Amino acid sequence: MLTDAPRIVTRRIEHEDSHTLERYLATGGYDGLRKALSMTPEQVQEEVNAASLLGRGGAGFPAGRKWSMLRKAETTYLVVNGDESEPATFKDHLLIERDPHQIVEGTIITAYAIGAAQAFIFCRGEFALGLERLTQAVNEAYSHGALGAGIFGSGFSLDLIVHPGAGAYICGEETALLESLEGKRGFPRIKPPYFPAVIGLYGEPTVVNNVETMSNIPWIVLNGGAAFAALGQGTSTGTRMFALSGHVERPGWYELEMSKTTFRDLIYDPSLGGGVRYGRELKAIIPGGVSSPWFFPEHLDMGLDQDAVGKAGSMLGSGSIVVMDETTCAVRAAWRISRFFHRESCGQCTPCREGAGWIDKIMRRLEDGLGREEDIDLLLDACDNISPGLSWPPRQTTICVLGPSIPPSIVSGIHRFRDEFLLHVKEGGCPMPPDEVRHA
Amino acid sequence: MPDTTATTTTTTTTATPDTPEAPAKPETLAITLNGREVTAQPGELIIEAAERHGVFIPRFCYHPRMKPVGMCRMCLVEVSSPRGPSLQPACFVSVADGQEIETESPAARKAQEGVLEFLLVNHPLDCPVCDKGGECPLQDQAMSHGPGESRFIEEKRHWAKPIVLGPLTLLDRERCIQCARCTRFAEEIAGEPLIDFFSRGDAIEVATFPEKPFDSYFAGNTIQICPVGALTSVPYRFKSRPWDLEQVESTCTFCAVGCRVAVQSSAGKVVRFLGIDSGPVNQSWLCDRGRYGFEAVNARERLGQPLCRKDGELVPVSWNEALADVGRGIREAVSSQGPASVGIIGGARLPNEGQYAWSKLARAVIGTDNVDAQLGDGLPAELVVSLPQATIDEACHSKYVVVLAGDLREELPILHLRLRTAAAHHGLLVVDCSPVPTALAEVAAAVVPAKPGESAASVPDLVGSGGPLEGVDGSDVVVVLGRPSVSESADSVAAAAAAFVRALPGVRFLPALRRANVRGALDMGLAPGMLPGRVTLEAGRSWYESQWGSMPASAGLDTRAMLEAAAAGTMRVLVLLGADPLCDFPDRDLATRALERIPFLVAIGTLPTASAQLADVVLPAAGPTERGGTTTNIEGRVTHLAQKVVPPGVARQDWVIASEIAEQLGLDLGFDHLEGIWEEIEEVVPSHFGATVEAVYGPAGADGVVLPVSGVGLSLLPPGADPRRRLDPVATPGIDSVITQGAPMFAGFAEVPSGQVAESVAIEEAWAGVEPPALSADSVRTSGSSAPRPAPATFDPDRWPVPGAPVPDSYGFRLVARRFLYDQGALVQASPSLGKLAPRQRLHLRRKELQQLGIEDGGKVRVRSARGELIVPVELDESVPGGVAVLGFNLEPVDEPGLASIIDADEVAQTVRIETVED
Amino acid sequence: MGRLSAENRQRAEAIVAVYPERRSALVPLCHLAQAQDGYLTEEAMEDIAKLCGVSPAEVRGTASFYDMLHTEPVGRYVFAICTNIACMLAGAYDVLGHAEERLGIHSGQTTPDGMFTIEEAECLAGCDRAVCVQVNHRFFGPVDEEGFDRLVEDLSAGRLDGTVPPHGVLNRVHRAVGLPARQPVSATISRNPQSAGAPPAGALAESAPSGDAVAKATPEQNPRKEKEGEAG
Numbered sequence A: 001m002l003t004d005a006p007r008i009v010t011r012r013i014e015h016e017d018s019h020t021l022e023r024y025l026a027t028g029g030y031d032g033l034r035k036a037l038s039m040t041p042e043q044v045q046e047e048v049n050a051a052s053l054l055g056r057g058g059a060g061f062p063a064g065r066k067w068s069m070l071r072k073a074e075t076t077y078l079v080v081n082g083d084e085s086e087p088a089t090f091k092d093h094l095l096i097e098r099d100p101h102q103i104v105e106g107t108i109i110t111a112y113a114i115g116a117a118q119a120f121i122f123c124r125g126e127f128a129l130g131l132e133r134l135t136q137a138v139n140e141a142y143s144h145g146a147l148g149a150g151i152f153g154s155g156f157s158l159d160l161i162v163h164p165g166a167g168a169y170i171c172g173e174e175t176a177l178l179e180s181l182e183g184k185r186g187f188p189r190i191k192p193p194y195f196p197a198v199i200g201l202y203g204e205p206t207v208v209n210n211v212e213t214m215s216n217i218p219w220i221v222l223n224g225g226a227a228f229a230a231l232g233q234g235t236s237t238g239t240r241m242f243a244l245s246g247h248v249e250r251p252g253w254y255e256l257e258m259s260k261t262t263f264r265d266l267i268y269d270p271s272l273g274g275g276v277r278y279g280r281e282l283k284a285i286i287p288g289g290v291s292s293p294w295f296f297p298e299h300l301d302m303g304l305d306q307d308a309v310g311k312a313g314s315m316l317g318s319g320s321i322v323v324m325d326e327t328t329c330a331v332r333a334a335w336r337i338s339r340f341f342h343r344e345s346c347g348q349c350t351p352c353r354e355g356a357g358w359i360d361k362i363m364r365r366l367e368d369g370l371g372r373e374e375d376i377d378l379l380l381d382a383c384d385n386i387s388p389g390l391s392w393p394p395r396q397t398t399i400c401v402l403g404p405s406i407p408p409s410i411v412s413g414i415h416r417f418r419d420e421f422l423l424h425v426k427e428g429g430c431p432m433p434p435d436e437v438r439h440a
Numbered sequence B: 001m002p003d004t005t006a007t008t009t010t011t012t013t014t015a016t017p018d019t020p021e022a023p024a025k026p027e028t029l030a031i032t033l034n035g036r037e038v039t040a041q042p043g044e045l046i047i048e049a050a051e052r053h054g055v056f057i058p059r060f061c062y063h064p065r066m067k068p069v070g071m072c073r074m075c076l077v078e079v080s081s082p083r084g085p086s087l088q089p090a091c092f093v094s095v096a097d098g099q100e101i102e103t104e105s106p107a108a109r110k111a112q113e114g115v116l117e118f119l120l121v122n123h124p125l126d127c128p129v130c131d132k133g134g135e136c137p138l139q140d141q142a143m144s145h146g147p148g149e150s151r152f153i154e155e156k157r158h159w160a161k162p163i164v165l166g167p168l169t170l171l172d173r174e175r176c177i178q179c180a181r182c183t184r185f186a187e188e189i190a191g192e193p194l195i196d197f198f199s200r201g202d203a204i205e206v207a208t209f210p211e212k213p214f215d216s217y218f219a220g221n222t223i224q225i226c227p228v229g230a231l232t233s234v235p236y237r238f239k240s241r242p243w244d245l246e247q248v249e250s251t252c253t254f255c256a257v258g259c260r261v262a263v264q265s266s267a268g269k270v271v272r273f274l275g276i277d278s279g280p281v282n283q284s285w286l287c288d289r290g291r292y293g294f295e296a297v298n299a300r301e302r303l304g305q306p307l308c309r310k311d312g313e314l315v316p317v318s319w320n321e322a323l324a325d326v327g328r329g330i331r332e333a334v335s336s337q338g339p340a341s342v343g344i345i346g347g348a349r350l351p352n353e354g355q356y357a358w359s360k361l362a363r364a365v366i367g368t369d370n371v372d373a374q375l376g377d378g379l380p381a382e383l384v385v386s387l388p389q390a391t392i393d394e395a396c397h398s399k400y401v402v403v404l405a406g407d408l409r410e411e412l413p414i415l416h417l418r419l420r421t422a423a424a425h426h427g428l429l430v431v432d433c434s435p436v437p438t439a440l441a442e443v444a445a446a447v448v449p450a451k452p453g454e455s456a457a458s459v460p461d462l463v464g465s466g467g468p469l470e471g472v473d474g475s476d477v478v479v480v481l482g483r484p485s486v487s488e489s490a491d492s493v494a495a496a497a498a499a500f501v502r503a504l505p506g507v508r509f510l511p512a513l514r515r516a517n518v519r520g521a522l523d524m525g526l527a528p529g530m531l532p533g534r535v536t537l538e539a540g541r542s543w544y545e546s547q548w549g550s551m552p553a554s555a556g557l558d559t560r561a562m563l564e565a566a567a568a569g570t571m572r573v574l575v576l577l578g579a580d581p582l583c584d585f586p587d588r589d590l591a592t593r594a595l596e597r598i599p600f601l602v603a604i605g606t607l608p609t610a611s612a613q614l615a616d617v618v619l620p621a622a623g624p625t626e627r628g629g630t631t632t633n634i635e636g637r638v639t640h641l642a643q644k645v646v647p648p649g650v651a652r653q654d655w656v657i658a659s660e661i662a663e664q665l666g667l668d669l670g671f672d673h674l675e676g677i678w679e680e681i682e683e684v685v686p687s688h689f690g691a692t693v694e695a696v697y698g699p700a701g702a703d704g705v706v707l708p709v710s711g712v713g714l715s716l717l718p719p720g721a722d723p724r725r726r727l728d729p730v731a732t733p734g735i736d737s738v739i740t741q742g743a744p745m746f747a748g749f750a751e752v753p754s755g756q757v758a759e760s761v762a763i764e765e766a767w768a769g770v771e772p773p774a775l776s777a778d779s780v781r782t783s784g785s786s787a788p789r790p791a792p793a794t795f796d797p798d799r800w801p802v803p804g805a806p807v808p809d810s811y812g813f814r815l816v817a818r819r820f821l822y823d824q825g826a827l828v829q830a831s832p833s834l835g836k837l838a839p840r841q842r843l844h845l846r847r848k849e850l851q852q853l854g855i856e857d858g859g860k861v862r863v864r865s866a867r868g869e870l871i872v873p874v875e876l877d878e879s880v881p882g883g884v885a886v887l888g889f890n891l892e893p894v895d896e897p898g899l900a901s902i903i904d905a906d907e908v909a910q911t912v913r914i915e916t917v918e919d
Numbered sequence C: 001m002g003r004l005s006a007e008n009r010q011r012a013e014a015i016v017a018v019y020p021e022r023r024s025a026l027v028p029l030c031h032l033a034q035a036q037d038g039y040l041t042e043e044a045m046e047d048i049a050k051l052c053g054v055s056p057a058e059v060r061g062t063a064s065f066y067d068m069l070h071t072e073p074v075g076r077y078v079f080a081i082c083t084n085i086a087c088m089l090a091g092a093y094d095v096l097g098h099a100e101e102r103l104g105i106h107s108g109q110t111t112p113d114g115m116f117t118i119e120e121a122e123c124l125a126g127c128d129r130a131v132c133v134q135v136n137h138r139f140f141g142p143v144d145e146e147g148f149d150r151l152v153e154d155l156s157a158g159r160l161d162g163t164v165p166p167h168g169v170l171n172r173v174h175r176a177v178g179l180p181a182r183q184p185v186s187a188t189i190s191r192n193p194q195s196a197g198a199p200p201a202g203a204l205a206e207s208a209p210s211g212d213a214v215a216k217a218t219p220e221q222n223p224r225k226e227k228e229g230e231a232g
Ligand SMILES: Cc1cc2nc3c(=O)[nH]c(=O)nc-3n(C[C@H](O)[C@H](O)[C@H](O)COP(=O)(O)O)c2cc1C
Pocket: A054, A055, A056, A057, A058, A059, A060, A061, A063, A066, A081, A082, A083, A084, A085, A086, A169, A170, A171, A172, A173, A174, A175, A208, A209, A210, A211, A213, A214, A400, A401, A402
């Protein structure tokens, strides 16, 4: 069911000049900040708590709670995660290019709420235009008095740095991001400590929040946490951006009320996904980025709800949904995902570094028709050595959760389509039709 | 979040007013290890706690002397938590009270096997041709903790075979398992991040910056700690297989830090040194000079046969003939011009026993006090032996360390490493006040360069108002005191020590003297006016007369005075005891004149040095690894030297040579074996009382005995304790796998039946309550003497006045003659690997001076002093203070004009003029 | 070039100055050096090492972790062709294969004339425009075989000079606050001065170059707009 929930983070986007200060101001820009500055930081936190805003970066941790876990210290940092690199995720990219001021405003409000005097927006390096627009927005915010010393005449001052990434998926992981921001290679930090809120950037307590999370803050402050919480249901409140791609007629981003909309709505509604392309049958869905276990047609009527998806053994993750139709080769899809993790493993810990490469090689062999039947169980066991028990949520032998992100697609593929794997072995090659170039 | 360091439920101790010492935290925690209840210390890592209880957890990246990083994941064990057991890296997670740890549960085993299998995914199976084969932690742990068979059939990663990382370090990238031990060592411990991970994921390789080789003095440590055969050394590569090696534990004698080493030999030849983890000294590290210096022992030019000059030529002769010659020479000198016409220079590299024998020979047999182990480049013996002494540990754990010495990285590398680690990671505040900032300046809290020759004058700046030591408690300060420049006299350094003592009561010192056993030499009286036991000739005269018989009438000459006397023709015999004045004395002209003029020159040593070439008799001596005995390091710590190989030809131990010369002179030194000499030392030498043969020569004394012995400090083992040194087999691969002789070492906690390994506190505990041996004169067996034992010299600040003002800087620049680890000295040059690493002479100046003089970086200049001149290229060096010019000591081959021809080490400061020259 | 030019050095110092710790400027400075030379020269890495207080080996080691930073020369135009799941499903491997054939090089290689490099990219966050291709990090998509040929032709003819600066030039808008005077990075690039779409020095409110065809196209292309239109 499509709801008439308001669009919160994408409401300005259709305007050609949505990224400019003029347009932003003309559409209520920086009002949230002005309002926040008239409140105490605690009151702002209270509103965000009331909104029960779940982080939009993938882990879905409540933003308000994260802020309240900050260790008391003289210096506190805020880092906004705009490294969006999870395959098939492209919502932050859009927000960065099309509404950078909204991110900047959310960042300033959050910094005010948590008492940070220095904030960073870590923007994926490949977003050249996004970097330019964000930098421009920051420059404009300074000249508008929304950044710098004594913001809007208040006693609150903030410096904001737009920091470019340089091409490494792992830097989306918050501790790797902090390492990268410190000028090092993006090796995730070993836990404990579990949260940057305790030891973060330069060893100081740090909040790391996603770009979309930040984009929601101005609206929440302006309209109240309760208004946000009234949308969606359970813990999945508000609206959320979903990035739809793969074999659908209308790939794109859709901001939808959480929980109330189903996978079926998203994929088949003519105003949304418009159905599986060429009217084909649905084979599988990747529900929350390539780290998530796959869903199948029987899951279609599930709501886009964090808890429900979690209970069903997968995750809503980064809100990216990949649709695979009946012509898709499960081995090839799983192989391509394992190849991604192989290329992106940071190389710090053994199971991930070597496991990803090995699994990629075995999968490639299978897809190329050089596989052996025992490879299938070998794959499962290698996966088990990265993520013991292959359970959900995953356990891990690795430092960070990139490692345990490798198994889900392989395990999903093998569990559901073992016969297809076997067919590759028996036929000495891929029995499925080749990928199709979709002519635009 | 669940907190793994959760507070305990078992203790209720809180500090109350009447028990102020009551610990706020529990002293020990209770954990369950593989079902067994054991104790652990708060903050202890699981891997360490398990180890103490005899449970070995496999590991690769973990090294006990570096910060844990938990990245190889080999040490995964099951640890209980409120949410059930989870796999945790034992090297990274600390124990918590009540924790249950399973290191061998099915889940832990599977994880360990899984990690091992993953590690082998890209590791070539070239063990048969790999240097590490047979002593490889990967190989060993693949056997003990691996899956047993490989399921990997794909193509492995391929890279070009060994690439050169540095002058002595090769890397086989295919074998690397990305544990980052080497890169972490370079960054964290050495502070020289010249190697780093390159690339990402399974393409990671260790690499240098192009054309910036890994030329760290500490590079060899990365080879030692590499858990596979990825890093290999040029000197050891393909030299031997572990099963052909034998080893003993000994002490490195290439400098005065005295690092503990495993000396390994194959077919009677020393092939490798590995650092042993001696907690108070080297903590497993070695510098490359120590690590590879053994090449000098194997040098082809080693002396193996006595030589006598006949018809102007040195020709091989028998020991009998050579000794008879020496005896005749000395007898003639003594009878014609008295014993004071005989002088002995050198001896700093001899073991204590040899030094004692020579000291006794000189005083009691020949009757001369002309003995000096230092070559005019050290510190006054009386100063060194009387200064309040600190150990290296005490320096590292003190609040402040003042460095008033040469660059420790060049002179005492492992002392540098210890201090650097303490400063970089443990909050030690280093005040670098050497005339030219040293390598420690980078981590120093303050850098206050003293003006060359005016060290004493800089003390008020340090302790005065605004200085880095203003208002500091002297007991928080350790001064590392050495000779910052060979071209300035020791007087101002001595005066600086006096100034420190006055300004900072309670301050202690660590003498920064370089030559291996120079401290032992001073303790053994190889210095004019000093007798064994840190006593002056005057104070000890009657005691030693009662012990040894006769004593010289008055204090003798130091090296400079002996050389001057020789040059003036008033000296008749000079004995060079492993010394090479032509190369090492800071005034080459004087040394040359002296050695050419002296009527009878005896050279005793291991190599045909330039000085030995001039000798009338050359006696071949045993070198490092070829002799037993003991050595004393800068702390006054006596450790045992083990003999591993036999000397070349008919070369003999130094003490034997001394005894035989005594015999030629008609007297018996009374020695027939090494331990016997030590027994006599312990009996006779006041400072050494209590350091029994058992304590010093025995396996329990592996970390040595710091003199003077203060009682229970002796590491004598309690009855029944295992005397073997426990080693972490993965921290130092290559020690475990080798046949051990002499002082026993072993590795591998797994093989120890659980429960048998005592807690680490066992030694102290066992000795708690044992009375220290009484330090009274009566307990000494004094051959029936009634003379009182002399008291060791005490430090008297007034004894060390500030020297007269240095000459005005009419020449423009104060010269600093600094030392480099690798120079043209005979020992370095006899090691093929090290010899070629000696830098070329350069005059270091900062930019401003270069510009003022109108010289290009790299251009040539003439350096002119009152004594001579030298033409050298200049090098831009912004670390050099204004008005100062820096040259390296002993960088020119001995047959070329060098720094030693233009300096005078007796000047308070040396000034030079710098002029441009046309090429 | 090699060493950082005087202007870039100034800019580099300004960048270092903004961060609480020097080393944090390492990646931004690498981008700066790449904007100057198209890749990271050894000389530039040595300069960066000094500016960031680390060793050159650490600069090179750190830079090599990141896909966008090149320690070897690359082409003037670097194609990043995404073959990750969404693009693969849309035929990305065919496009990649075609690109390799058309340019006569394999992915990871550069054409002998130094014009083009092909890289097989991981997801570029443009999955709704699969097959997604970036040229010097400017987005194009969807791109099929013909689309790729057109891109090559347009780039060769200089028709995209305003949109696609030479490789290495990333963010042409510079932090206006806390910097004494801003110099456009691309002004220092000698290879193609015309392509400098950089803002004039000193101007604060200049807008970002709107050269990105795809980004401009986004609103029209996005189905959501139609829906919004319907919803009024
Ligand atoms: C391998 C990996 C990649 C990640 N990539 C991103 C990313 O690209 N963007 C993001 O916002 N969060 C990413 N995350 C999640 C972050 O670690 C972190 O949870 C998030 O930025 C917190 O923001 P939020 O609480 O607002 O969601 C990633 C996590 C992992 C383990």
